[in-house]
Amino acid sequence: MKFTLSWLKDHLETEADLPTILTALTRIGLEVEGVDDPAERLAGFRVARVLTAERHPQADKLQVLSVDTGDGVALQVVCGAPNARAGLVGVLGTPGAVVPANGMQLRVSAIRGVESNGMMCSSRELELGDDHDGIIELAADAPVGTPFADYAGLGDPVIEVAVTPNRQDCMGVRGIARDLAAAGLGTLKPLAVEPVAGEGAGPDVRTHDPAGCPAFFAQNVSGVTNGASPDWMQRRLKAIGQKPISALVDITNYVMFDLGRPLHVYDRAKLTGGLVARAAKAGEQVLALNGKTYTLAEGMTVIADDAHVHDIGGIMGGEDSGVIEATTDVLIECAYFTPEAIARTGQALNLTSDARARFERGVDPAFLGDGLAIATRMVLDLCGGRASGVTRAGQPPVERASFVYNPLLALTLGGLDVTEERQRAILEALGFDVTDDWHVTPPTWRRDVDGPADIVEEVIRIEGLDNVPSTPLPRAEGVARPTATPEQRTERRLRRAAAARGLNEAVTWSFVPAAQADIFGGGAWTLANPISEDMKVMRPSLLPGLLAAAQRNLSRGATGVRLFEFGRRYLADAERPTLAVVLAGERTPRGWQGGKAKAFDAFDAKAEALALLEAAGAPVANLQVLGEAGEAWHPGQSGTLRLGPKTVLAAFGIVHPSVAKAFDLGGPVAAVELYPDAIPAKRSSGFMRLAYAPPALQPVRRDFAFVVPAALSAEQLVRAVRGADKAAIVEARLFDVFEGAGVGEGMKSLAIEVVLQPGEKSFTDAELMAIADRVVAAAGKLGAVLRG
DSSP states (O other), rough: EEEEEHHTTTTTTOOOHHHHHHHHHHHTTOOOEEEEOHHHTTTTTTEEEEEEEOOOTTTTTTEEEEOOOOOSSSEEEOOTTTTTOOEEEEEEEEEOOBTTTTTTTTTOEEEEEEEEEEOOOTTTTTTTOOSSSSOOOOTTOOTTSSOOOOOOTTTOOOOEOOOOOTTGGGHHHHHHHHHHHTTOOOOOOOOOOOOOOSSSSOOOEEESOTTSSEEEEEEESOOOOOOOOOOOHHHHHTTOOOOOOOHHHHHHHHHHHHHHHHOEEEEGGGEEEEEEEHHHHHHHEEEBBTOEEEEETTTEEEEEOOOSEEEEEETOBBSSSSOTOOOEEEEEEEEEEOOHHHHHHHHTOOOOOOOHHHHHOOOOGGGHHHHHHHHHHHHHHHHEEEEEEEEEEOOOOOOOOOOOOOOTHHHHHSOOOOHHHHHHHHHHHHTEEEETOOEEETTTOOTTTOSSSHHHHHHHHHGGGGGGGOOOOOOOOOOOOOOOOOHHHHHHHHHHHHHHHOEEEEESSSEHHHHHHHHHTTOOOOOOOOOOOOGGOOSSOOOOHHHHHHHHHHTTTSSEEEEEEEEEEOSSEEEEEEEEEEEEEEEOOBBBTSSSOOOOOOOHHHHHHHHHHHHTTTTGGGOEEEEEEOOOEEEEEEEEEETTEEEEEEEEEEOHHHHHHHOEEEEEOOEEEGGGGGOOOOOOOSSOOOOOOSSOOOOOOEEEEEEEEESSHHHHHHHHHHOTTTTTEEEEEEEEEEEEETTOOEEEEEEEEEEEEOOOOOOOHHHHHHHHHHHHHHHHHTTTTTTT
């Protein structure tokens, strides 16, 4: 919600300065998101008159101007605008000023050999419009030397506040002023409402959809002149980002932002018969004011005449009945639409508007008559014409429920001791009715207040959330017990282990484009009303976000990227906790020791997966490497780490080249997806750790070289060797692979180091021979023979 300071002061009688107002807004729950002061941006720009304009000696399209700045000194300025001429009054940017459109700081400089002391500016350069065909031309009697911001009435700061969905009353400037007045920053000015009795009967309007449009008020005005709205109105609308269109349209927009009351104006010459609020029929269409045609579903609330639908009720008007410059007779609509119906229709049509934002929160149902009167009076004052009587079709839901409130709740529930007198004053300033025995009735513009807890919230926020003291919760005597769940402890260990290994943590969106989700098997959950198409599908994998992050970093000059993220995958059956790693770019940079830069490979990914699984408490020694990880992974350069054939703890390897290409990544990209919920839980053994007891005897190492079929994986052979004698063999690892002459076609040589650990006494030669025989026998079951 945006508004200017002067606009706020139309409703709030206050002496508070801007910083005080900004602080108070945030304190009472209307967080200030930004303040834009045009006067600051236009500092250094002043009204100036061109005295002379001569042709530039070195350029046909440039002129050398002599410019009067109002201080008795004529400045020389080089200008290329075609409309620059002697006598023109425009806007001069003096040396030191910063051009708002491009951030360029003006200075004295030579242009084609001629000194220039500033710049005559166009509307686009000052961000006041799109005109760039020439410099700004002001009135001939504009005061030369005056700061342009003061002359143009731009010295009015624009304040933007974040309005939460429950604060429908603050979707208008007056509601914000009411809150500030209740907080003690001034007095709320009375709202001037001058009813327009009109002549004759009111317009023919009806409501046949009491569930979607309970009330439909309207008034005709004949003989209007729809020209431009006054400058003061245009300035305020422009300041908050609204484009002035015409007096009739601007009036409805102004009342909406000023009082939170959306309205609509129809050109009566374009209507056939009366207007009725009704439920749409399936398949009906309407051409909206945004130029798009919408197909309506059965039950949506619309405004129609005898011929066809004109409006999507409460959301957007229709092009066919919109007012134009030639409009002379209008119908002003002021209706109440049910918030739930507006929200459903807006979501179904994927259509947003300022009117929808207010109606779906809930506008004041008791403000229809006054809102229509204010709008009609403005139309008569600015456009002329003659008003008819008012038609009031239906009945707005103005009934208000009251409930008993105990002032002690401010302390017991809100934590702030506020006197009864102060609480009563706050509530009455906010529009609540409070009886002597504390029966409280919320105002009609506060549909979000439905119980004592909501009243406590109103009292506390107006009194000041920053005044609530910090009160520690009571703590039981004794040693506190740990509260983290096993899943939380596993997550912490994984995060710390990943960071300790030099990986940088990333946090990416849980939503990805549909095309990226399809690469990783497709998303099970698609949003019906996404923020954008790039955030449409809930991610089936964490890798899309990390791959996109890696690409952004590499494109900005990073040579190597090591990222990890702990988050959730959203699958058809459940959310799954996942840790993902992406390694892209250079693993080691080029150097005098290492030679050329080296890229990451599948073994880097496997090393990260094993290290992280070990940190999470997985039985790494029992894991098997089986098969490729899936279609998104490079065949032959990827795999899975499993406990048995079905329990997958992690996938690792190089992502498929087509996947890397889809993310605009060149070269091999290594990745890991680790699944913590698949790791078997350990039984708690308490807090005691066993004392470290190193073996008393030195281990014995033996090397074995086996010739095996080329299709046999080293993992299978190592596991077989390790299981040959579980009591004596504590480690077995591959240290050499050879293929070629002397091995045989279709065969390869695998060399394995076996570590034997004696217990009470050293191994005898016979025992070592027996162990070796068992190793050879275990390998033989896989088709392996000792290499001669």
